[in-house]
Amino acid sequence: MKVSIVVPVYGVEKYIEQCAVSLFEQTYDDLEFVFVDDCSPDHSIEILQQVLDSYPQRKEQVKIIRLPQNGGSGNARRVGVEQSTGEYISFVDSDDVAEKNMVELFVKKAEETHADVIDGAYAYLTDQGIGDTIPPSSDKQQTYLRKLLLQYIVSHQIWARIIRRQFMMDQKIFFQPGVNQGEDYSITPRLLLKARWTTIPDTIYYYRIDRVGTFTNHLLPHHAVSYIKANGIVSEFFKQHDTTNTYTTALQIGLLHAYSIGAHFDLSYQDLQTYCPFSPKGLYFRCFLWLTKKKCPWKFLRFLYLAAKRTYRIFL
Numbered sequence: 001m002k003v004s005i006v007v008p009v010y011g012v013e014k015y016i017e018q019c020a021v022s023l024f025e026q027t028y029d030d031l032e033f034v035f036v037d038d039c040s041p042d043h044s045i046e047i048l049q050q051v052l053d054s055y056p057q058r059k060e061q062v063k064i065i066r067l068p069q070n071g072g073s074g075n076a077r078r079v080g081v082e083q084s085t086g087e088y089i090s091f092v093d094s095d096d097v098a099e100k101n102m103v104e105l106f107v108k109k110a111e112e113t114h115a116d117v118i119d120g121a122y123a124y125l126t127d128q129g130i131g132d133t134i135p136p137s138s139d140k141q142q143t144y145l146r147k148l149l150l151q152y153i154v155s156h157q158i159w160a161r162i163i164r165r166q167f168m169m170d171q172k173i174f175f176q177p178g179v180n181q182g183e184d185y186s187i188t189p190r191l192l193l194k195a196r197w198t199t200i201p202d203t204i205y206y207y208r209i210d211r212v213g214t215f216t217n218h219l220l221p222h223h224a225v226s227y228i229k230a231n232g233i234v235s236e237f238f239k240q241h242d243t244t245n246t247y248t249t250a251l252q253i254g255l256l257h258a259y260s261i262g263a264h265f266d267l268s269y270q271d272l273q274t275y276c277p278f279s280p281k282g283l284y285f286r287c288f289l290w291l292t293k294k295k296c297p298w299k300f301l302r303f304l305y306l307a308a309k310r311t312y313r314i315f316l
Contacts, residue, residue: 004086072180182230
């Protein structure tokens with residue numbers, strides 16, 4: 001079973017060596033590495049090639065794709081998926097580190113279960129060392145998906161999991177151009193709506209949290225627009241495929257958060273509806289949308305989101 005590892009590369013010369021070593025030293029052999037150079041302005045690619053020279057057995061498995069212009073991580077991942085040929089895909093950020101038996105453990109579980117998506121545990125990583133470990137969700141799939149849609153309860157990351165490539169193709173679940181912040185969220189709920197999902201308990205991934213310039217450290221207006229677009233993608237997918245309205249309330253509560261972020265950055269109601277159309281069901285959500293039209297202070301909109309989320313969680 002071939003597994004493709006897709007790695008966007010941009011401005012990571014400080015970290016790419018550690019990342020690449022952790023991938024080239026995987027205990028599983030049938031691998032394809034797809035590094036997507038998103039016009040990195042530093043020496044990241046040169047360092048990557050130097051590391052690869054130390055692993056001659058991996059050279060035939062490596063693709064390094066140079067994009068003609070910088071398009072962001074979502075676009076780089078999209079290209080990586082298009083260029084991959086493995087039965088499963090794993091996404092790795094180029095400043096993070098994979099446990100050396102990550103793929104081996106995932107493949108073992110895939111062969112046992114034939115799952116479409118498999119999650120593992122991950123730990124936080126800084127220059128000072130390894131921090132807290134976050135286990136995969138122990139919830140039932142329906143509950144886990146509701147928590148994803150509510151937002152900021154469980155992580156919606158695309159890494160620390162493995163995904164069956166044909167499932168992504170069949171469901172037409174792709175990264176969209178122009179969505180480079182919140183791109184993980186644009187994918188994960190759509191996967192979980194229809195996927196056969198399971199987990200492994202092992203810590204297989206180390207996620208760096210101290211890198212200056214990441215989305216977690218800086219939120220700018222164009223980030224907010226991208227995040228709202230990601231919510232629009234998820235909303236449209238669920239409108240088409242959640243025919244029993246199982247997730248409507250959780251989805252709408254998550255949209256309250258997206259709209260409050262938009263209000264924080266003074267996006268107009270018309271822009272919000274363009275990026276993420278919201279036709280609410282229920283008095284609470286219609287009142288929220290009316291307040292958005294009237295340019296209600298974003299902090300109050302955020303309060304309404306948090307109140308709705310807390311109330312809904314009681315019934316999960």
